[in-house]
Amino acid sequence: MLQIDRLSAGYERLQVLREVSFDVRRGEIVALLGPNGCGKTTLLRVVGKLLLPASGTVRVSGRDIGSTSQAELSKTVASVSQVHRTTFPFTALDILLTGRMPYISVFSSPGADDIRLCQEVLDWFGIRHLEKKPISKLSGGERQLVMIARALAQEPRVLLLDEPTTYLDLRNQIKVLDTIYQQARAQDLTVLMTIHDPNQAFAYADRAVLLRKLAALEGTDPEVATTAGQDESTSMIATGSPSDVLTPANVAEAYGVDVDVIEHAHRRLIVPAD
Amino acid sequence: MANPARRLTVRQLPATIRAGLGLQGPWRTIAIGLVAISPIPAFVFSMMVGSFGISGGDVFGVIWSRLTGTEAYESMTYTVLLDIRLPRVIAAMLVGMGVSVSGAVLQGVLRNPLVDPYILGLSAGAAFGAALAIAVATWLPVQLSAFVFGLVAMGLAYSMARTGGRVPIVSLILSGVITAAIFTALLSIVQITAHERSLQTIVRWIMGSFNAVTWPVLSQGWALIVVGTIVMLLLRWRLNVLALGDDEARSAGMNVERYKAIFIVSAALVSAVAVAMAGIVALVGLIVPHMVRMIAGPDHRILLPLSAALGATYLVLVDDLARAAFGVELPLSIITTLIGAPFFWLLLRTTKASGWE
Amino acid sequence: MPSTTIRQASTWRRMTISGIAIGLLAGTSGLAAAQDAAAETVSLTDFRGKTMDVPVGADSVVFLVENAMNTFYAVGGADNISGIGTLWQPAYKEAFFAGVDPDYADTPVIATTDGAVDLEALAATDPDLVVLWSADIDDKDTTAIESSLGIPVYGVFLTAFDDLTKLTEDMAAIVGDPARGEEVVAQIASEMADITAISSTIPEDERPTVYWMWGDVFGTAGTVSTANDLITAAGGINVIETWDDPAKTDERVVLPMETIAALDPEVIYLWFNPEIDPDDIINGAQVAGYDFSSWSGLSAVQNGRVFELDDPFLYDFMTGRQPIATLKIAKDINPEAFADVDLNVEYDEFFQAMYGVGYPDYQPAG
Numbered sequence: 001m002l003q004i005d006r007l008s009a010g011y012e013r014l015q016v017l018r019e020v021s022f023d024v025r026r027g028e029i030v031a032l033l034g035p036n037g038c039g040k041t042t043l044l045r046v047v048g049k050l051l052l053p054a055s056g057t058v059r060v061s062g063r064d065i066g067s068t069s070q071a072e073l074s075k076t077v078a079s080v081s082q083v084h085r086t087t088f089p090f091t092a093l094d095i096l097l098t099g100r101m102p103y104i105s106v107f108s109s110p111g112a113d114d115i116r117l118c119q120e121v122l123d124w125f126g127i128r129h130l131e132k133k134p135i136s137k138l139s140g141g142e143r144q145l146v147m148i149a150r151a152l153a154q155e156p157r158v159l160l161l162d163e164p165t166t167y168l169d170l171r172n173q174i175k176v177l178d179t180i181y182q183q184a185r186a187q188d189l190t191v192l193m194t195i196h197d198p199n200q201a202f203a204y205a206d207r208a209v210l211l212r213k214l215a216a217l218e219g220t221d222p223e224v225a226t227t228a229g230q231d232e233s234t235s236m237i238a239t240g241s242p243s244d245v246l247t248p249a250n251v252a253e254a255y256g257v258d259v260d261v262i263e264h265a266h267r268r269l270i271v272p273a274d
Numbered sequence: 275m276a277n278p279a280r281r282l283t284v285r286q287l288p289a290t291i292r293a294g295l296g297l298q299g300p301w302r303t304i305a306i307g308l309v310a311i312s313p314i315p316a317f318v319f320s321m322m323v324g325s326f327g328i329s330g331g332d333v334f335g336v337i338w339s340r341l342t343g344t345e346a347y348e349s350m351t352y353t354v355l356l357d358i359r360l361p362r363v364i365a366a367m368l369v370g371m372g373v374s375v376s377g378a379v380l381q382g383v384l385r386n387p388l389v390d391p392y393i394l395g396l397s398a399g400a401a402f403g404a405a406l407a408i409a410v411a412t413w414l415p416v417q418l419s420a421f422v423f424g425l426v427a428m429g430l431a432y433s434m435a436r437t438g439g440r441v442p443i444v445s446l447i448l449s450g451v452i453t454a455a456i457f458t459a460l461l462s463i464v465q466i467t468a469h470e471r472s473l474q475t476i477v478r479w480i481m482g483s484f485n486a487v488t489w490p491v492l493s494q495g496w497a498l499i500v501v502g503t504i505v506m507l508l509l510r511w512r513l514n515v516l517a518l519g520d521d522e523a524r525s526a527g528m529n530v531e532r533y534k535a536i537f538i539v540s541a542a543l544v545s546a547v548a549v550a551m552a553g554i555v556a557l558v559g560l561i562v563p564h565m566v567r568m569i570a571g572p573d574h575r576i577l578l579p580l581s582a583a584l585g586a587t588y589l590v591l592v593d594d595l596a597r598a599a600f601g602v603e604l605p606l607s608i609i610t611t612l613i614g615a616p617f618f619w620l621l622l623r624t625t626k627a628s629g630w631e
Numbered sequence: 632m633p634s635t636t637i638r639q640a641s642t643w644r645r646m647t648i649s650g651i652a653i654g655l656l657a658g659t660s661g662l663a664a665a666q667d668a669a670a671e672t673v674s675l676t677d678f679r680g681k682t683m684d685v686p687v688g689a690d691s692v693v694f695l696v697e698n699a700m701n702t703f704y705a706v707g708g709a710d711n712i713s714g715i716g717t718l719w720q721p722a723y724k725e726a727f728f729a730g731v732d733p734d735y736a737d738t739p740v741i742a743t744t745d746g747a748v749d750l751e752a753l754a755a756t757d758p759d760l761v762v763l764w765s766a767d768i769d770d771k772d773t774t775a776i777e778s779s780l781g782i783p784v785y786g787v788f789l790t791a792f793d794d795l796t797k798l799t800e801d802m803a804a805i806v807g808d809p810a811r812g813e814e815v816v817a818q819i820a821s822e823m824a825d826i827t828a829i830s831s832t833i834p835e836d837e838r839p840t841v842y843w844m845w846g847d848v849f850g851t852a853g854t855v856s857t858a859n860d861l862i863t864a865a866g867g868i869n870v871i872e873t874w875d876d877p878a879k880t881d882e883r884v885v886l887p888m889e890t891i892a893a894l895d896p897e898v899i900y901l902w903f904n905p906e907i908d909p910d911d912i913i914n915g916a917q918v919a920g921y922d923f924s925s926w927s928g929l930s931a932v933q934n935g936r937v938f939e940l941d942d943p944f945l946y947d948f949m950t951g952r953q954p955i956a957t958l959k960i961a962k963d964i965n966p967e968a969f970a971d972v973d974l975n976v977e978y979d980e981f982f983q984a985m986y987g988v989g990y991p992d993y994q995p996a997g
Contacts, residue, residue, distance in 0.1 A: 045521075048524075048525055049524070050521050050524055050525065070524060070527050070528070070529055071527040071528075071529070072527075073527065074525065074526055074527025075527070077525075078525060078526075079521070079525035080525075081519075081521050081522065081525075084518075084519070084522075085385075085519060087385045087386070087387075087517060088382075088385075088387075088517055088572035089571075089572055090514065090517075090518075090572055090573065091571075091573075094514060094573055095518065097514070098514050098515040098518055098522070098523075098526060099526055101512075101515050101523075101526035101527050101528055102526065102527040104511070106508075106509070107508040107509065108511070109510075109511040109575055110511065134571075147522075150522075151525070154526060154527075
């Protein structure tokens, strides 16, 4: 579904992402992990065509997104960013309707069909009752759900989520991730999401991609490895199933902390080492 | 639900207005309906008002007799009603409509409710252009000069803000401020070197007036205002998408830079023509969209058409005041500022911070 | 040392010759006295109420305001001017100035851009007195000049025609020829009396209503204004008199177009306007940002009675040339009553009496 091939990207003269390659199969939920500054948000933005890469390609359903227009791409790929500003207090329904943009012709407005579809999406998320509520009056968790629902109103095949649980309390974190998981499974969606808590990867993801922060960002010479064994030629440390990727060794390389992986009730957990 | 039509003390405003959502329920529908049809009674009223003194019945009589080809009244009455009053009323409504829609559009594009169509240096550029044509390069037509320099100023602000193919909103606002400062300085140079007789004309122009509008003047500008406004009205839903943020809009497939350009250019053209026709009319493009949001909420599908209607009504009534309330002709900006400033104060006090950024 | 230009007794048929003769004698002897008393000063109060002592016969006076300078010429002070400000519409004036003051071309221009006086250039002329336009005792220029150069500053601020009398008397006092000042005042008064002698014979209902048009087109002169008095003296009625609104007494009134249409003036009279000409209004042209097509229904336009005071120097009615301006207006709006007045002859005689040069050649009277 998604092929990322030797992707490098950055801002101004700062390279944040280097030579990342991995594939995502259809229907997979992939967790993108790594320390702050490792480029996971950058990667997501490039895949969503919100940022142009320095080199490398991204293919969606076999087509290079570089030669696909924003309008075309949006019928397949939908992004949800980390922070949402609320300049104007639109209702939840009006916000969802903006997700119908790829299907509404230039001089038109959404029609009855669009409205029905959006209301259905709200139902899936169990927030239909918020339909006429302005976003400024919603809680953080509800707001996040609305934005994710908006992405789904685009009827995408691929969902890109940037830290969907930021600023949410425990209850809402679980609610949002549960909903994503259920919807992805129900509609056979491909999901690529960045998360900061490796345990969430164990709980919700089929695959994990672990990135390192490039040493150059810390002001040191990229030719010199900071820790023995660090391969600075790529941002990627490992990719595979969460258990294969999130080993204590990899975690130490990525985050610089010592951890233990424990098993509890058939689930894996990462905890800081004593 | 408190009756919103009564006196607007801060505490009495329904909570929904205070939250920036507009009225709810049947009140909303009634209010929207009233605003939508308000231009018609405003037009009729404005045609009946004027210092020449034509009675209400005679107004209809004159129009009827002109339509049927009879000449039942003195020729001066026809001239006053049809060649002085009528083009002026139409111009006031067109300018009010254009400037209000432009204001609403720019507030959406720049995601800032404190934006006025004149913010991107337009008014400073137009004022300089007019002053130049009045006092220095007197062979230049005043309206044309104002129009051209208004657009030059906005173009300058836009290109200053554009980096790497994208136009960040904050940069646009900042460069608008700088451009306005540049043209204000140029204007001051013209004013210093101009003789006091030109100064009077320049100052009057800057304060805004429809006194000089006739059919030929109107015919030079109405088409652009109408076309520009129609374009903005047709694209109004896209403003909802754009207003959510550049990334959100791009993700939904919108060519963000192209739409920003279309909206800004349309708003700029309409505002520049409005300024060329009437001088600078302060605050209308800023407060009319806010008044509509207080009634109907932020959805641009309703906001833009209602702003057009309310803007037309508002400005034509203001112009009625300017030309017929006192014996003398008052500049428009004085009236719009006297009304607009307290309204704005009220607005800032009542809308909660969470409603705006 | 001030010089006097000996004038011939004018053949102006309506002038009181005896008055002039006495005035001349008194003036000459007064001047002789002034020549002896070099240190004599005169105490003057300017238009702002500020008092100052000015040396009589001061020979280095800087004028930053034109109308007072013209008055100074009239009282014979041309040689005493050591500096001037920039002129508005100089093309209309320079020939006159050169004719009256042979040293005009050498007189330094103290650079001013409508309020900014070049103090160094001013100091270089070593002035005894500076005359400028000011309504406010503490304005920046006055304060700057007085504190840095220690020179008295005379502020001129004319709002009514009577102010001209005071200005003339003060200027004459500076020159040291008060009698000449009285002469000038008398000449102007008698000129005006001659005009009103004719215009007062015009019956009320034959006086045309006149709309006075300032540069901003819709701005007109109210009933308490110099322009209003001009029209009345010329045998017309300021159309705003017929308006029943209390604002009509303001000095300047801005009217909506409909009001102008309602007042329907019989004559439109423009103050000097470089862009708009009477023909533009008569033909309903679009000019200077104004469209006059909607003026076509007015009586004035239909009868072609639109005029302009087309020379801002000649017709500057806030100077001693007020009678000339009045005469021009009178001849335009009441052509029958003033039929036997030949403007060129009148102007020539006026200029000779007032400034000692003829019109329009501005050459010294023979």
